[in-house]
Amino acid sequence: MDKRKIILDCDPGHDDAIAIILAAARPELEILGITTVSGNAEIEKTTNNALKVCDLVSLKDVVVSKGASEPLIRVRETAPGIHGDSGLDGPELPDPSRSWSDEHGSDTIIRLVKESNEPVTILPTGPLTNVALALTKAPEIKNNIEEIVLMGGGTFGNWTPTAEFNIWADPEAAKKVFDSGVPIAVMGLDITHQALATKEVIEQVNKIDNNVARIVGELLVFFASTYKEMFDFDGAPVHDVLTVAYCVAPELFKMKDVNITVETKGEFTAGTTLVDLHGVTGREVNAKFGLELDVEGFWKLMIDALKKY
Amino acid sequence: MDKRKIILDCDPGHDDAIAIILAAARPELEILGITTVSGNAEIEKTTNNALKVCDLVSLKDVVVSKGASEPLIRVRETAPGIHGDSGLDGPELPDPSRSWSDEHGSDTIIRLVKESNEPVTILPTGPLTNVALALTKAPEIKNNIEEIVLMGGGTFGNWTPTAEFNIWADPEAAKKVFDSGVPIAVMGLDITHQALATKEVIEQVNKIDNNVARIVGELLVFFASTYKEMFDFDGAPVHDVLTVAYCVAPELFKMKDVNITVETKGEFTAGTTLVDLHGVTGREVNAKFGLELDVEGFWKLMIDALKKY
Amino acid sequence: MDKRKIILDCDPGHDDAIAIILAAARPELEILGITTVSGNAEIEKTTNNALKVCDLVSLKDVVVSKGASEPLIRVRETAPGIHGDSGLDGPELPDPSRSWSDEHGSDTIIRLVKESNEPVTILPTGPLTNVALALTKAPEIKNNIEEIVLMGGGTFGNWTPTAEFNIWADPEAAKKVFDSGVPIAVMGLDITHQALATKEVIEQVNKIDNNVARIVGELLVFFASTYKEMFDFDGAPVHDVLTVAYCVAPELFKMKDVNITVETKGEFTAGTTLVDLHGVTGREVNAKFGLELDVEGFWKLMIDALKKY
Amino acid sequence: MDKRKIILDCDPGHDDAIAIILAAARPELEILGITTVSGNAEIEKTTNNALKVCDLVSLKDVVVSKGASEPLIRVRETAPGIHGDSGLDGPELPDPSRSWSDEHGSDTIIRLVKESNEPVTILPTGPLTNVALALTKAPEIKNNIEEIVLMGGGTFGNWTPTAEFNIWADPEAAKKVFDSGVPIAVMGLDITHQALATKEVIEQVNKIDNNVARIVGELLVFFASTYKEMFDFDGAPVHDVLTVAYCVAPELFKMKDVNITVETKGEFTAGTTLVDLHGVTGREVNAKFGLELDVEGFWKLMIDALKKY
């Protein structure tokens, strides 16, 4: 079978961690590399978290590269209120068995895309700083990118009334990506809020008798507790996991071709994505936007994956 | 009975027209004056439309003042695709029996508020240019304004992906109003889209045997046709009517205390309202925001009002 | 002789006061009215100052109307560090012998322009709020405005590195004026800084033996002291006076046809005027911009005027 | 003698070329590397031009790395009207004897700064994209940067009324640099326009009997012709050369400690530098700004350097 070659560009982060776990379990995917970015927590923390998760799922040969420690031009802000101080609070995970690569995350993206004999799909699940750096340094890699499947944005916000955290944290980087001409699929809040890890979901996870599932259960419990506190949600939406699920089972997703533009200049709206669902702007389609998730199918995919560990 | 004193500041417009019709029918309200603004159509058209509707419902003694013909600083844009070239396409209404006042709409607002021995409620259902002019020229009127109940904004847009037409058409004026400190109730798209004049609603209207109801029926049919074409809606949302209904029957409305800020500076987001539903901005509450409408109760109110003609 | 009909729209202010004094002395000008605006000081202060100056120069029949007490949408800021707490610190002037008109300044502008059988020249020497209000309420007055000769802007700033106070205090109003299509002549900092009331100038003024000259001398001494402190200037530039001088003796001014645009959206640059001296923007000429003043001729004009009192 | 270690980050460009020529002639400087950026011309052209100039002055061992081919987020714009289609029109220079390094310009900056046992001075004379990329990827290099001496900005503009080309071409990159905390010295238009290569200067250059001087003469003649056409200048200002001269002979420069901020959000002012000469902003000093050049001393330095070839 021809595997889809992917790069996970992430800031683990509870949902990033689960995204890695899902990706590692699926035979359709070949993880070329994992790059990290400052976002949910500072770069050393997100990189260490990525390494810990690699150990958990025995991803021993996949390069893990530390990427941008700050946004292109803005001041760095993290999200300890959601992901805890470590960026991955909840379960106890052993210290990583190895260190990150010497190569900068953005350079790893450039190298892996250039080296691949087939087009590569990039799955950014944090701020888009690394991808923007890669596109700025080596715009020629666009020719060997199959798709960028990213978690970010939406028709409403979570970090501000109109902006989602990943886009808000580095709007200029996001603008670079959305203006790049590369095919983009967007898992925004509209669809990721449908993937709520409810009590019932957590129960199902907890019934699976292996270490990975146990850790995922603990991640979901912690994640749910902060989402309850900050947004009064019954369960946490596992945002980032949808990017991986979409690569594996696109039939679970109802997508719409739209134009998406990123505001970088507003007094209050920087980081807002303008998702032109009704074609009112006259701007050209540049993205597929996630509208509706087959929720049951999605959780079945996840549970099945966990059972394989 | 103590009537609530109101000023209708509007740009008829199908839904503005129906708002006037509802207000004129309700004994709880005393219409002090009607002021018009450029919005759905040019100022002469919206003013003529207001006068025609006054004739229709025999509002003979209410002053009708022509207001701003253009936004504070932006270029004027109208909405013929939604309301037709006249701003009130559909029914044939006779030419108005009288002309507008010599007084500018913004001055009528100032005068009526100052003259009133009780606080006045202003119901803006078009761009907020007149209200902003009044507040700039005579900030002291804030002391005798009970509330501004306006149609505008929302957590999503119709004229751009994030901006609603009334706010988008004059963002600077809207900012002035939202920053004014006056109590504000907002009927945004979130709640006005719940007030859809469906086929069933139109049927009910058409069963009422009087001229006003017949005209309302024709307005709804035309309005539905453009909403079908532009937004693929099954029926038109009668946005502006909710401001009047709220003054008459607030129990039909689930409102939430929030901060609302208007973006005036964005490259793509000017006219966007930031409705802080989850208190993420730390900005102080300055508005009640309409979340949920008792749809059945609303249409009952409307139908009952039409039956009185 | 045909007198040029002018309206002085001002925020006295030392240089505004001297501008009134010069205008009242010149037979070429007919002052139709004086309107005031919040700027150098709060509106009650600037209006009282205007009335005091009218008494000083016996302008008994000229209407004085209080205008805008705050900018179109921004928060009001005044300049006590430059003009003292009263807006006109320095000389002791008697309380005004009369009060201001009941008419709002912006309405006085509209009325006077409409009533005049000849085109009127408006001389704004404060923030442009009143003029913007007048243009928004009654755009038809553009047809009877000969020219707007304003003090404001320049290729550099004084209140911020790139913005001059009058434009910075109400950028939206300024944008309205510059975008209006009315002929505009601009006395910006480039030329007003050439009109420095040096020690030599003040000596000349002090040699004139009349009350008006004595007051002007005291105004210049106070003004020089704050300019020394804030900007380390040797003497104060009598900015606003140039607008009147230009109407009387345009041959003293080297002007250039340029496009001037006002920034309203920048993070740091709101209120900046973009004066396109080299035609690099491709935008159409909309203003005459003051480049060079015949300094000697200007002071001669001023001294001669003072001698007439 | 201890040489000052420098990196030339440039977009040759006539004045960049002359800057390289001056730097190569001066014993006080050790050129660690030359990095190129898109600016005056596309990246391949500016890099080839840099290589040609290296050949001209026998800089055989200095690494030349091709850097960013486009700005961080904006669309690339070049300046053929000033520098001709090649970016270095005028003299005929042989094709370069070698090619550029495989390393990206921004990575060369990072590597050279990290490898150096003494702090390094960076001299950016084009858009600041490479430096911003380096600072984003490796913020730790700040600790080994002695100073960034850049050509850019000023209290007025050349590419727009308020923005200078280098800053305007990549305002986000410029903001990154000015906000970085690294010591910065700025050669803005205020001082570079004092370094005019007049006819007299060109005559002096042409009297020097060597190939390098001949080429410089031809560069100046071409450069003067476009400056005459576009800005009606009598001679071209050799902007970039001042950065090198400042490193060699700071006593020729009157500098002022100021805060400089870059506007990235304005509708018309993006790329404007706000140079706070009078301390009106209250923002902290972050740069030395060039006010006055010892013009005679500067040209003597240049002529002497050319004589050494």
Ligand SMILES: [Ca+2]
């Ligand atoms: Ca994430």
Ligand SMILES: [Ca+2]
């Ligand atoms: Ca309306």
Ligand SMILES: [Ca+2]
């Ligand atoms: Ca003034």
Ligand SMILES: [Ca+2]
């Ligand atoms: Ca250059």
